[in-house]
Amino acid sequence: MGSQGLGQRFWAVAGAVSIRVKITGIVVGVILTLGVAMGVLVYRGFTESLERELEERGTAIAVNLASRSQDLVLTDRLFALYTLARETARDNKDLLYAYITDRSGAVLVHTFKGGMPAGLLGLPPLAPGEATRVRLLRTETGMIRHIAVPVLGGRAGTVHVGMSEDKIRATIAGYIRRIVLITSLVLVGGGLLGFGVATILGRPLTQLASAAEAVGRGDFTWRPPRWAHDEIGRLGASFAVMAERLGRMQAELRRRGEVRTRLLDQVITAQEEERRRIARELHDETGQALTSLTLGLAQIREARDLDEARARAGELRGLAGRTLEEVHNLSRGLRPSVLDDLGLLPALDLLLKEHAASRGIAVDLHATGLDGQRLSGPVEVAVYRIVQEALTNSARHADARTVSVLLERRDNALHLIVEDDGRGFDAEKTLSDGDVERRLGLLGMRERAELLGGNLTIESAPGRGTSVFVQIPLGHGAEA
Known part of the structure; x- marks a missing residue:
């Protein structure tokens, strides 16, 4: 009875007002509902997107700073480390501060002008094996995203950066103001439109009421004027056009947001990949060659006669030629065109053939499950x-005679195995060794796999060869 009584009172109030008020109220209510819903959706969507972009950008900045500060921390070059931190803060407007601590938590350098805040010193350190930690800090100036990234897995220290959310809040506030303005304008126009529609519909509705009374009297010959039906039809068409325009506007906003997000991700990814790739490929080539040339020149200077000096100079000339060839091959290997043009398998086949020809060893490549499909660019x-x-590691350190590469797509993942019959090494000891230069290549391979959500395992022992196992997940969009 309670619900029935409430319904009766509602219809009593609704029935007491004119059709103009009913239609106008419905139109205003719909527009307000759509405006509020759109405001909530835009606020949540843009907040999540911008916060995610800020966090990703801050993580990229911290990872880059950690990568560039490794040697400086290990060699205790604090002034160069401070300069690097200041340049990083200067080049990134959203970066409020940056500081670097050693593995015991002591602050090495920071970018605060008035001294290191005591509140930041009380933050708990990263747990062993923790790649990144993001904390939301509430300060007097606003919310700050504090991002911590380990240097060399935490063994050399930790990089801390603080990203300001002021720009995010200002951007969201601007969009909300626009939505409120648009909703208000649509609300005013909709109210006037509803009132006009109610006025126009009054005439055909009166005619329809007269027709209903005539039918009640048994008069089936009376028909309402056709123009009444035409007005209702035009009203329906107007609403259809308005809905279509709103749909196009919403789709365009969504498309622009997606394009902006993709472009930002591509820029950050391209920058970081370029830096990592150059660091991994050049970490020992040029240095070793220059060291050999320096030692050879010293021997020439100490030669006892001209024949000995000429002989040594000939050797150095050969070394310089080989170094030049290696640099040429390295520049070509930075971005092989066959990888972009033909795909992963042809590129690997060419790489193995060139390696076999230059090293004089046997190589073989086996691939299953790909069926000629291209994978995404980052995976390839x-x-x-x-x-x-x-x-490269096999040729330099293993003295292998045979190298095998197995590539298989299985269980929505890409599995890679690289095996050689070389002298092998103590994998666990090498990966945990303090010699950064010795481990850079191995850590680079593992980092590439982990950046795509995969993993890399190395199995080796002295005298038993080396096997590298890689697994990379392939989600939706894995094919190019």
């Missing part, structure tokens, strides 16, 4: 670079 580049680094 990562797999190619991992195989390239594995072949």
